[in-house]
Amino acid sequence: MKTQVAIVGGGPAGLLLSQLLHLSGIENIVLERRSRDYVLSRIRAGVLESGTVQVLNDADVGGRVAREGQPHEGVELSWHDERLRIDLEALTGETVTVYGQTEVTRDLYDAGDARGAEIVHEAAVKRIEDIEGIEGSTPSVVYEKNGAEHRVEADFVAGCDGFHGPARQTIPDSVRREFERVYPFGWLGLLSRTPPAAPELIYATHERGFALCSMRSDSISRYYVQVPASEKIEDWSADRFWEELRRRIPADVADTMVTDGEVLEMSVAPLRSFVCEPMRHGSLFLAGDAAHIVPPTGAKGLNLAVSDVYYLHRAFDLFFNHGKSDGLDGYSDQALSRVWKAERFSWTLTSMLHDFPHYEPFEKRMQKAEFDYLTRSETARRGLAENYIGLPF
Numbered sequence: 001m002k003t004q005v006a007i008v009g010g011g012p013a014g015l016l017l018s019q020l021l022h023l024s025g026i027e028n029i030v031l032e033r034r035s036r037d038y039v040l041s042r043i044r045a046g047v048l049e050s051g052t053v054q055v056l057n058d059a060d061v062g063g064r065v066a067r068e069g070q071p072h073e074g075v076e077l078s079w080h081d082e083r084l085r086i087d088l089e090a091l092t093g094e095t096v097t098v099y100g101q102t103e104v105t106r107d108l109y110d111a112g113d114a115r116g117a118e119i120v121h122e123a124a125v126k127r128i129e130d131i132e133g134i135e136g137s138t139p140s141v142v143y144e145k146n147g148a149e150h151r152v153e154a155d156f157v158a159g160c161d162g163f164h165g166p167a168r169q170t171i172p173d174s175v176r177r178e179f180e181r182v183y184p185f186g187w188l189g190l191l192s193r194t195p196p197a198a199p200e201l202i203y204a205t206h207e208r209g210f211a212l213c214s215m216r217s218d219s220i221s222r223y224y225v226q227v228p229a230s231e232k233i234e235d236w237s238a239d240r241f242w243e244e245l246r247r248r249i250p251a252d253v254a255d256t257m258v259t260d261g262e263v264l265e266m267s268v269a270p271l272r273s274f275v276c277e278p279m280r281h282g283s284l285f286l287a288g289d290a291a292h293i294v295p296p297t298g299a300k301g302l303n304l305a306v307s308d309v310y311y312l313h314r315a316f317d318l319f320f321n322h323g324k325s326d327g328l329d330g331y332s333d334q335a336l337s338r339v340w341k342a343e344r345f346s347w348t349l350t351s352m353l354h355d356f357p358h359y360e361p362f363e364k365r366m367q368k369a370e371f372d373y374l375t376r377s378e379t380a381r382r383g384l385a386e387n388y389i390g391l392p393f
């Protein structure tokens with residue numbers, strides 16, 4: 001098989017890139033290790049920046065998010081006994097859209113079906129070869145399906161294979177630099193068929209640990225509580241979750257929160273900050289979680305994957321349709337510049353809102369000072385809001 005761009009990974013990054021390339025007349029194939037049902041069963045975050053929604057529109061997959069996504073004008077911070085609303089709309093003129101990442105993925109699959117996209121499931125990529133542009137060699141991707149090995153030759157390879165995929169490792173150790181921070185806690189999440197506890201998201205800091213009240217729609221809620229990194233999901237019943245959540249969120253919200261609906265999912269996710277530099281090596285380009293991870297506190301994971309794909313699609317379009325390679329040459333620096341700012345924001349918010357077991361009184365006072373500053377300074381709130389709604393592409 002031969003194509004212009006071989007895409008490793010059929011998560012939101014790979015599927016969106018495939019769709020945008022198709023609209024630009026660039027041939028591509030997506031290789032995804034899992035089944036479609038498996039990919040669509042993964043529950044992830046649910047806050048889209050307006051730039052993300054714009055790219056989904058550009059990709060002709062914005063119909064359902066426009067109809068079903070909920071615009072949110074603000075988010076709330078609850079700090080022990082104090083509360084602070086961040087009025088995103090008043091501070092920035094923009095809103096965010098609450099719409100599940102799983103739904104974005106579903107919309108991309110539907111669009112792929114409609115155009116007869118080449119998306120190969122249960123195709124595990126084993127190796128990515130000849131990306132270094134040596135005369136006479138062609139980049140290729142070797143994958144295994146139904147016990148047999150197959151090879152796709154391509155002009156370029158897009159590594160959209162998430163944090164555990166093989167693409168990043170293809171960049172030689174002598175070139176690759178990785179930056180990482182692993183946090184000593186995770187988030188235990190619960191998705192339920194219950195109306196949201198409050199109309200806006202609540203990020204809650206409490207001495208028992210952080211909690212988040214979020215939602216997917218008027219009838220589906222998503223909640224999280226901070227747990228130690230070693231926590232096992234088997235140790236948590238729904239009842240234990242609700243009880244713990246109630247203790248950490250504002251009393252009036254806890255008192256009226258509906259908890260007697262069906263529990264749709266519970267899982268624990270570790271928290272990590274991670275960046276790989278560069279995001280391009282020869283003919284290989286990384287996008288999304290393959291290149292970087294943020295802790296979920298700022299809801300930036302999917303949004304960053306989308307901005308990478310936006311830059312990468314533009315670079316491929318310039319190359320294939322206009323004969324210019326400067327987009328490809330600038331891709332890594334351009335993507336990383338936005339990535340690092342989102343890393344900074346996610347790290348800052350995580351550091352301010354969570355209970356860190358090793359924090360000494362000094363660090364705790366720093367967290368308090370940070371919250372007080374936000375309470376008293378509109379400039380500080382605007383800084384938070386500007387990052388939360390998403391920095392410009």
Ligand code: APR
Nearest residue numbers: 009011012013032033124125161162165288289301302305
């Ligand atoms: N061969 C083929 N596919 C692979 C391989 C492989 N060897 N390894 C991993 N994959 C697939 C995974 O099965 C997964 O479906 O790559 C896909 C990567 O998808 P995601 O992990 O969803 O990553 P990405 O598309 O970059 O989306 C980023 O997802 O993880 C969240 O918080 C993150 O919201 C962010 C978004």
Ligand code: PHB
Nearest residue numbers: 045046214296297298299
């Ligand atoms: C979610 O709804 O799953 C969600 C929302 C906001 C976050 C993280 C996750 O910061």
